[in-house]
Amino acid sequence: MAHEHKLEIFRGLLKFKSNITKIWGVLIFLSLITAVEVALGIAKPKALTSSYFIGMKVINWIFIILTLVKAYYIAWDFMHLRDEKSSLRRTIIWTPIFLVLYLVFILLFEADYIYNIFKDGFVKWNF
Amino acid sequence: MNSTVTTDTKEAVWGGGNKPLNASYGKLMMWFFLVSDAITFSGFIASYGFSRFKFIETWPIADEVFTHVPFFHGNYPMYYVAFMTFVLIMSSVTMVLAVDAGHKMQKNKVIWYMFATILGGAVFVGSQAWEWDTFIKGSHGAIETKGGRILQFVKADTGERASLADFAQTIPSERHEHENKNGLWFFSEGTLPSFTVNEVTRGFKANPNILIRTETITEDGEKTLLNREESLDKLKNAKYVVEGANLIHNEYGSRLFADFFFFITGFHGFHVFSGVLINIIIFFNVILGTYERRGHYEMVEKVGLYWHFVDLVWVFVFTFFYLV
Numbered sequence: 001m002a003h004e005h006k007l008e009i010f011r012g013l014l015k016f017k018s019n020i021t022k023i024w025g026v027l028i029f030l031s032l033i034t035a036v037e038v039a040l041g042i043a044k045p046k047a048l049t050s051s052y053f054i055g056m057k058v059i060n061w062i063f064i065i066l067t068l069v070k071a072y073y074i075a076w077d078f079m080h081l082r083d084e085k086s087s088l089r090r091t092i093i094w095t096p097i098f099l100v101l102y103l104v105f106i107l108l109f110e111a112d113y114i115y116n117i118f119k120d121g122f123v124k125w126n127f
Numbered sequence: 128m129n130s131t132v133t134t135d136t137k138e139a140v141w142g143g144g145n146k147p148l149n150a151s152y153g154k155l156m157m158w159f160f161l162v163s164d165a166i167t168f169s170g171f172i173a174s175y176g177f178s179r180f181k182f183i184e185t186w187p188i189a190d191e192v193f194t195h196v197p198f199f200h201g202n203y204p205m206y207y208v209a210f211m212t213f214v215l216i217m218s219s220v221t222m223v224l225a226v227d228a229g230h231k232m233q234k235n236k237v238i239w240y241m242f243a244t245i246l247g248g249a250v251f252v253g254s255q256a257w258e259w260d261t262f263i264k265g266s267h268g269a270i271e272t273k274g275g276r277i278l279q280f281v282k283a284d285t286g287e288r289a290s291l292a293d294f295a296q297t298i299p300s301e302r303h304e305h306e307n308k309n310g311l312w313f314f315s316e317g318t319l320p321s322f323t324v325n326e327v328t329r330g331f332k333a334n335p336n337i338l339i340r341t342e343t344i345t346e347d348g349e350k351t352l353l354n355r356e357e358s359l360d361k362l363k364n365a366k367y368v369v370e371g372a373n374l375i376h377n378e379y380g381s382r383l384f385a386d387f388f389f390f391i392t393g394f395h396g397f398h399v400f401s402g403v404l405i406n407i408i409i410f411f412n413v414i415l416g417t418y419e420r421r422g423h424y425e426m427v428e429k430v431g432l433y434w435h436f437v438d439l440v441w442v443f444v445f446t447f448f449y450l451v
Contacts, residue, residue: 019227020224020227023220023223023224023227024220027216027217027220030216031213031216034209034212034213034216035209037446037450038205038206038209040450041190041204041205041449041450042190042204042205044190044348049348050347050348060450060451063446063450063451064446064451066446067442067443067445067446070442071439071442071443074219074435074438074439074442075435075439077223078219078220078222078223078431078435078438079431079432079435079436079439080223080226084148084149084150085148085149085150087147087148088148088149088150088155088158091148092158092161092162095162096162096165096166096169099166099169100166100169100173103169103170103173104169104173104176107173107174107176107177107180108173108176108177108180110177111176111177111178111179111180111181112180114181115180115181115182115183115184118181119184125274
């Protein structure tokens with residue numbers, strides 16, 4: 001907590017000397033990820049935009065995974081969840097994750113269903 | 128159950144003053160709030176996903192919507208949002224540094240880092256205001272059909288987008304304005320687009336270099352470009368001239384896109400704005416030495432949590448509005 005910091009990131013692969021250097025290290029890492037995202041977003045490589053994985057473009061999977069990675073490091077190092085008790089950490093993390101996955105699952109399925117109704121239905125709506 | 132528990136341990140567990148999560152009351156409450164706020168934002172973003180999946184074939188392509196950078200003309204998708212993201216992450220970093228300095232009771236460092244954080248937040252809110260302004264004003268203008276679909280214009284030779292002003296004709300006409308005194312419920316007339324549907328249609332017919340682009344996304348992930356005959360046919364359904372975006376019309380395509388954009392980035396922007404205000408209050412408290420007297424800088428840490436959360440939400444908004 002307050003005065004002790006865990007200074008290892010990447011599962012111990014990288015250990016910083018002090019909390020301040022760790023913060024700058026995380027900043028560099030986050031900026032790098034953002035740069036990759038922006039570069040991919042501008043370049044939109046054909047290989048990634050035309051291939052699909054479980055119904056979604058590979059490039060979108062990459063974006064979402066990189067976002068979750070960013071979110072992890074913001075929560076773990078900036079919001080110092082890494083230094084909190086694991087019980088607190090799990091309460092905070094798993095509650096929303098469970099609820100959000102559930103909500104996203106329902107809404108996206110429903111939306112896809114409505115899309116198909118619009119597409120295959122007999123009512124013309126695109127005019 | 129073991130009934131021979133000594134009173135000693137009973138006191139230690141139930142006697143109060145216990146911190147099972149090893150966090151103070153204030154910090155726990157901040158986390159409570161953040162978790163519920165996270166679920167609120169998730170609800171918004173999930174419903175954005177709902178609308179998007181519903182209209183997956185016609186949803187606007189973000190790269191074509193947010194193409195502006197202040198003080199520069201031209202087509203620069205993403206750069207400005209990337210800059211905004213960086214500003215917010217950077218201000219998050221100065222916030223962590225402020226918290227770290229607070230743990231070491233270095234008052235002056237906390238002051239300067241808090242100041243930098245506030246500055247970063249202000250730059251971000253300003254950027255967002257600018258982004259809204261450009262989005263509301265629009266860039267090229269479009270036609271809305273009877274069915275509420277958006278038709279955009281493209282120059283056939285270069286493939287660039289054509290603005291309405293590039294080809295629309297000016298037809299002098301008399302316009303009788305409805306006035307407040309003639310109508311019981313009528314207050315005033317809204318702003319009119321620069322051209323009438325008639326002027327755009329005539330200009331389109333006179334200029335063979337202009338083609339129409341519909342909202343439908345092709346398999347290559349681009350908007351469908353019609354040929355000249357199809358374009359002329361499509362234009363028969365023209366109903367409104369749309370310039371810019373608001374909650375009812377959106378020249379970039381689906382109006383739901385504009386609605387969600389205003390609502391979600393607005394709600395996030397409001398969070399940033401209140402974050403800046405709270406940061407300013409804490410900033411002055413630090414200067415006045417409130418936390419020095421209190422003996423700890425936990426308040427800075429709590430505000431810090433809120434500030435990082437705002438950054439965290441932006442990371443998701445950035446992905447789902449600008450990237451995916």
